[in-house]
Amino acid sequence: MTPQGNATADATAQAVTGSPRPSSTWTGWGQWLALITMTVDHLSRYIVPDAWELGWAGSSIGRIAFPLFAAMVAWHGLFNTRNPLRYARRILVIGLVAQLPYMLMPRASDALILNICFTLSLGLTGGVWLRGLSARLAAGTLGPPRLVAEAAVALGVWWLAGLWVEYGHHGLLMIPLYMLAMQYLHLAGSALVDRLKATAMALPVLAVAGLMNSSDIAKSFTVATCLAALLLAAGAHRLTPAVPMAMPRRLWLAWYPGHFAAMALWLWLVGQLG
Template sequence: MPLQVTPPVDATGGLARPSSTWTGWGQWLALVTMTVDHLSRYVVPDSWGLGWADSSIGRIAFPLFAAMVAWHGLFNTRNPLRYARRILVIGLVAQLPYMLMPRAADGLILNICFTLSLGLTGGAWLQALSERLERGALGVPRLVAEVGLAIAVWATAGLWVEYSHLGLLMIPLYMVALQALHGAGEGLGERLAATAMALPVLIVAGLMNSSDMAKSFTVATCLSILLLAAGAHRLMPSVPLGMPRRLWLGWYPGHFAAIALWLWLAGGLA
């Protein structure tokens, strides 16, 4: 049985928003996998042999965070740029403890919130660009100027943010794929077109990692999100325990601060 027979419509005849119930589960999974990744990378001694966790469980976190940001930016907020600013504020708070992690060889890198915020900004611009093109409200000179500026920002920002240039592409490509899959009708042509629109985000997810294990976990995470957009979102039950808002907002900077404190104490006791 196909996941979606006809695109759902709301009372006004427009395309209905998909259920976001799955994001309640996604929040818990994202925090757990991110924490496992950072603990195995920064805290657990190499002698414990837990490096596999970074290349497996740890590779779920970023595509899941990016998917939730893209989903909410596309379906659940009227102002994606304001949403992007809120993410940026968390990134600013987290940057100092993030810089205390033992990553000196990487130089100055901005944390994942900057990647997510810039990615959502790019996705919102791409959606608005598409709408203006459909209305014929964008001339060729303006189009060339905007696209050129977007490429320049992407090329520059990718040098400074976590997950680099490919990471910045995840949310815009997610938004394109999610919109296409959710809006696809029952016709074979529409389904094939929606599937084609979903391929770029899967390709980028595969290119983000070097090992086969890491690629598998990242691509599998992305594929799961795409299936949710195609209709599986209706099958997700509510999470028994919702994520407290303060925990959700504070865990990213807080867990880096806790790791930095632990490393400082461990170094002082060594």
Template sequence: MPLMGNAGVDAMEGVERPSSSWTGWGQWLALFTMTVDHLCRYVVPERWGLGWADASIGRIAFPLFAAMVAWHGLFNTRNPLRYARRILVIGLVAQLPYMLMPRTSDDLILNICFTLSLGLTGGTWLQALPRRLAHGGLGEARLVAEATLALGTWLLAGLWVEYGHHGLLMIPLYMLAMQRLHLAGADLPARLGATAMALPVLVVAGLMNSSDMAKSFTVGTTLVALLLAAGAARQVPRVVWQMPRRLWLAWYPGHFAAMALWLWLVGTLG
């Protein structure tokens, strides 16, 4: 029996899935805000005084990426683990140019794709647990072993990936909240329960940053994603210009490579 396979689809079996039109807009916004963040952090001279953009516009990118990965993993893909592997491949391609960015520390940090891939893997495992327990496919010893492995991976990987332990929790908590919000319907107790399930991801989003401005943008982005799961996604029209798939896949490693080349040309990189 597979550990996790079609967890996202199984969880939504027999339930009308929400519209994913918003993710078309989300792709453009995520790439724009991520690029602004990285340009302000790595390329633009500090004397230009654009740190405010990194702490505001730049704080939209990660919770938005995490929301889209959680959404697709929960509602759209038949194999979330294969989706996680695709994200990991992008991360592997991007790691070398990512490591060329100027940093204040020599510690190895794995880029955001590792955070997203591991987060989706953990979220898929959590989504599959109720079905596996109900079908008797998970004994107590195996449950303890898997939970220990999941906890150990989170503790260890959180030391190496971008956004750390808090970042790794975003997608699993998003998935739990989005599923409950989508399934809650009009029943008041169910809506209250779903709202309670949304609180942990909002708390974690607030803990990822130190400044009040950064916290407000991160939490605000997370709240919008949860409102979409609660029904607002029905009101979002299709994106006018669909992002080309190749651009979406290549932008993350490509923009790091372009920045590394620019920094080398201007003499910032040794």
């Protein structure tokens, strides 16, 4: 991003959050960690033979990926983009490209499931709506009839979409809750009331993270990842050094559909794909 672009983003973030934009240096590390843990999860689930007994990798290391992806999307949607809905559309395009190879992966069920990009895109859209709703309520521009109507539509979309997307209803809640918590944690002052309010806003993220998985080890890795992201929003972002090698943008955009395509090709070559 150019210095002028940085200045524009800083001004936008300050207007949105009421405070200077926090450092996003940590997301450079987050990108590498998210892709590595996601790939470990998918390789252990779809490629590695069961005889190798590497299922533990997906239940531990693999549980870092989704909450980390959701945290980065929420962070960028809150602090680093002037148009979060356009950002959501870009994620959706990646999901559309990845859906066919994703559907070729072996599954316990033949039910249609939309990949994680749909979860992230819809979650960011919900987060934008929730923040807009809060702003309109604070400004007194949203009457009770409109509030009830919008809430009913949002609840219906969340329920229906949760039946079709990866990570389901809990996954769709992660980004809206992240955005709410990150904003409060970033704005919290030194007053005890501010800190308690920010802590209260962070608790729903951790609760939903704990509900997303069934095993204790999976819960632990997911909740720990969320807690780390929340601590970054609370000020730990200032302590993060620059990543030695930034991820190339093309690799970041292409890896998700590309690694599914590569796995589908491998499964076809070894005769595990009809």
